[in-house]
């Protein structure tokens with residue numbers, strides 16, 4: 001039996017229509033959500049992510065303000081740009097595209113973003129609030145994955161979820177969201193220190209592959225009927241493509257789809273949801289920062 005393909009593009013598009021209505025309502029109150037987009041260097045993947053985010057903003061009426069800095073920009077200059085955005089009343093959300101060049105301290109950069117404008121949800125303040133289930137901006141990729149599960153009707157309560165990857169931006173926050181009472185999964189987190197990855201994945205009702213390793217999760221590791229969420233975005237050389245590569249996830253999609261109950265494609269699964277959650281957070285930031293003017 002072939003799996004149900006979770007169409008992240010379609011789900012994201014439905015949510016973006018709702019968000020466009022919210023932007024229109026804010027416009028009637030004289031408010032326009034604004035996102036500062038800061039890009040350092042010209043890494044092609046980062047440029048394409050930033051372009052996609054700005055296009056998504058424009059489509060639903062969010063203003064985006066782009067700052068491009070050279071690869072060798074001094075760290076202090078980047079911090080100055082962030083501080084200016086922290087002070088700018090037209091900017092409600094700040095996005096610094098990662099990864100940053102090696103001479104820049106990523107943690108210092110993230111800590112400089114004001115938590116009220118931290119629409120990526122990466123600051124220690126937001127991550128702490130997330131852990132305590134206080135109002136906060138949830139990190140976009142984990143939040144998008146939870147929305148995919150819920151909106152696709154995947155049973156989560158009591159399910160065994162196995163997350164393969166423990167990064168600060170995907171694996172760790174996702175693990176935290178999966179064990180919230182509202183989701184109620186039982187959790188295993190795997191990483192490079194895990195012994196016998198296959199045996200853990202085989203026991204999963206929900207597998208989330210977020211390791212950035214093409215082909216890491218194969219069909220023989222998947223329990224029949226399980227839900228497979230593929231977060232990986234990997235560029236694999238492919239001379240048949242104009243750009244010389246193709247994108248693939250961490251899961252052997254074609255074979256896994258024959259075993260799984262649900263599966264996300266790459267591209268078109270988690271990616272569109274990540275951007276959508278960024279839009280949602282920016283609108284929420286605008287609402288919060290406008291405070292009494294809105295209510």
Ligand code: NAP
Pocket residue numbers: 141164165166167168169170171190191192193194197210211212213216231232233234270271272274275
């Ligand atoms: P990351 O910081 O490189 O973290 C990768 C994690 O996977 C690490 O925790 C690592 O373990 C673990 N890992 C690596 N190889 C493994 C293996 N063979 N077995 C078990 N665990 C392994 O990556 P990230 O930033 O979380 O991103 C992960 C992937 O998701 C990338 O392909 C990225 O492009 C993609 N991504 C997609 C979106 C989207 O919107 N679609 C958003 C963000 C990221 P250790 O901790 O032990 O090193």
